[in-house]
Amino acid sequence: MISVKEAKKIILNSTQNFGVEEIPFIKSVGRILKEDILADRDFPPFNRVSMDGIAIDFTSFKNGQRSFKIEGIQPAGSEQISLNNPENCIEVMTGAVLPNNTNSVIRYEDITIKNGVATINIDEIKDAQNIHSKGKDGKFGDLLIKQNTKISASEIGVLATVGKSFVKVAKQPKVMIVSTGDELVGVDEIPLEHQIRRSNVFTLVSLLERLHIPSETAHITDDKPILKQKIERYLQEYDVLLFSGAVSKGKFDFLPEVFNELGVEKLFHKIAQRPGKPFWFGSTASLSISEQDVYQNEKGNSKKNTIVFGFPGNPISTFVNCLAYFYPWYYKSVGVEVEEETAILSEDFVFKPSLTYFLQVKLSYKFGHLVATPITGNGSGDLASLVNADAFIQLPNDKNEFKSGEVFPIIRYR
Amino acid sequence: MISVKEAKKIILNSTQNFGVEEIPFIKSVGRILKEDILADRDFPPFNRVSMDGIAIDFTSFKNGQRSFKIEGIQPAGSEQISLNNPENCIEVMTGAVLPNNTNSVIRYEDITIKNGVATINIDEIKDAQNIHSKGKDGKFGDLLIKQNTKISASEIGVLATVGKSFVKVAKQPKVMIVSTGDELVGVDEIPLEHQIRRSNVFTLVSLLERLHIPSETAHITDDKPILKQKIERYLQEYDVLLFSGAVSKGKFDFLPEVFNELGVEKLFHKIAQRPGKPFWFGSTASLSISEQDVYQNEKGNSKKNTIVFGFPGNPISTFVNCLAYFYPWYYKSVGVEVEEETAILSEDFVFKPSLTYFLQVKLSYKFGHLVATPITGNGSGDLASLVNADAFIQLPNDKNEFKSGEVFPIIRYR
Incomplete structure (x- = not known):
């Protein structure tokens, strides 16, 4: 023994x-990634408008200008257009490329539009505001997801974004x-x-x-x-x-x-x-x-x-x-490393034999503490008692008395 | 707003x-149970032998007898046999029905068998030992799994045991x-x-x-x-x-x-x-x-x-x-109630706007405490930052400064 x-x-x-096998990325949740996922371009791939509103040349605002004639519109998904006259503006939509010759975005909430002219209603705006600048989240070639990651919904979005329609998994x-x-x-x-x-x-x-x-x-x-x-x-x-x-x-x-x-x-x-x-x-x-x-x-x-x-x-x-x-x-x-989880025993427990005891426990969350309450079953044949617990707490074999408040490793099963 | x-x-x-729909029980993990699962018989359904060894009439042992002629064998899955002579014994296997006229089981570890006679090598045995008695874990009709339980592997065994090959789920x-x-x-x-x-x-x-x-x-x-x-x-x-x-x-x-x-x-x-x-x-x-x-x-x-x-x-x-x-x-x-999970912020964090902030955090377990470490992303467009975190911690809108050690609700996503 x-x-x-x-x-x-x-x-x-x-x-x-x-x-390793290659499978469609949308089927890969729960599987273990077996390649590094790199950025296939900068993220964002362009200076990305992050608010609906107007884009202007910040210099004009700094020079005191508050009203801007609307010269055009830059929707998301359209090729970049240019502001021809620095005293005008372009309406821009979230997700759009920032128009050429502009460098600041003012939200619709902060302007009034009348007769094709947008007037800014606030006194302070910043250079480059409401712009998610090219490469800010990551550069071409950056490591986005490490090999050996267990794929979850949060990785799925990244895999889609970089075009990994098939992905290598264990x-x-x-x-x-x-x-x-x-x-x-x-x-x-x-x-x-x-x-x-x-x-x-x-x-x-x-x-x-x-x-x-x-x-x-x-x-x-x-x-x-x-x-x-x-x-x-x-x-x-x-x-x-x-x-x-x-x-x-x-x-x-x-x-x-x-x-x-x-x-x-x-x-x-x-x-x-x-x-x-x-x-x-x-x-x-x-x-x-x-x-x-x-x-x-x-x-x-x-x-x-x-x-x-x-x-x-x-x-x-x-x-x-x-x-x-x-x-x-x-x-x-x-190839996955799993962090050991621990919980706090909620009541005293005695186990005499010199064996490691896997005690069934019910888990609860109290002020950021994970508390394990013993569920007393009728021994290893008592299948029904599994239903009433969520985890096993592992009590070491070198002592017999386990006190409320002591911390031990747990194995969670739901 | x-x-x-x-x-x-x-x-x-x-x-x-x-x-509600009825599906094969083996496909029901993760689904929500929409019927109470009752015991279809007592559990165990018979006085069940829980150790491999011999079954005896305890009275003979109490009267000082230590050697018992082996009269027969009771395997698991066989119909109950009877001990004819109270001074004999029957070999019994884990999971078998306890033979008629016996009431105590002694493990192989505690006996010696020679020439068809089992001799008990320990001085103390108890009446009814190593027997998982009929109905001990549950009686016919007992509620084993409540309606609205989220079915996990631990429920699957119970569903199989009571013969629910099809089960009602939401x-x-x-x-x-x-x-x-x-x-x-x-x-x-x-x-x-x-x-x-x-x-x-x-x-x-x-x-x-x-x-x-x-x-x-x-x-x-x-x-x-x-x-x-x-x-x-x-x-x-x-x-x-x-x-x-x-x-x-x-x-x-x-x-x-x-x-x-x-x-x-x-x-x-x-x-x-x-x-x-x-x-x-x-x-x-x-x-x-x-x-x-x-x-x-x-x-x-x-x-x-x-x-x-x-x-x-x-x-x-x-x-x-x-x-x-x-x-x-x-x-x-x-119909499922979900317990709110909380975690302890590992460092000070400032968020000025009067908005509830869902801050991305990495979770770790320290001595039974769930610790949330902020992951600083680049705003709501920064998909890649989701990969580096495991949860959102929900910081309330009525204050701006959140201190290390304070506890807030979390939403875990892996």
């Missing part, structure tokens, strides 16, 4: 590069999620008294969807030869296998043996934590090069091995382990 | 019910997003010097995708008759229209007139805020009943009117107004 810290270290040493791993356990029936079946419905695979599908990773699912009966045959195929076809169940000490917990027989190297089995202790983690990295080559060809990409996450079958165990281990593994694999 | 508070009040008084509004502005060209076009690429509609599409709202987009040239003709049709076909641009004082800012001529009632125009001041908001609710009926039939649903959000064309104005006004409008429409 290893510590949470050691487990995380081993997992972060098993990350993989799944390569390719997602090919994932198979497998449930085991002969007590499981389908969601639309009526379980017999000793049966329950499958649920963990769907939870895992949803947790991966949060990362924009598509996945497939399968259920395998607790029969060793069948497990072995199917998993052998999955190891060839997928980058990552996620299992739920069959990794503990039960007579039908065949997975560790099957993995071993198929050449998946065990990197650890069991972490000193609750819930989720019997987690099995391994990789096919130690298979001989020729075996890897076979896999490589059949997968049709450059992946060198398959990573196996064998989560325990209890619903909360699977849930917390996916968040605490698969998520960081994925983020490091695609 | 009205205050942010008044604007929000008007918008929240214009919410709508878009009805129907999404039918949304059209329209850009205007003759300076705009397509993302895959090369703009002329006085042109820029369309970006706001794509940003809005992405911001709505975060709410799992699909949308359509269109671009209309700055030509009043064309605008009027197209918008008339959109008013008939959509529940919500989002515009970007053409709501300010420019000569080609035709939208307010067009809305007026089409019978869209202006509920406000301009909010005392920066950025995003010229925001126009209205609704067709005041159209006569017969006109509404026409719309109702053509939309083919029970919507009574169309809501029009006319956002200003500057990128940050559109962005912040969508988050500050469309989001709360949507959440209230579908």
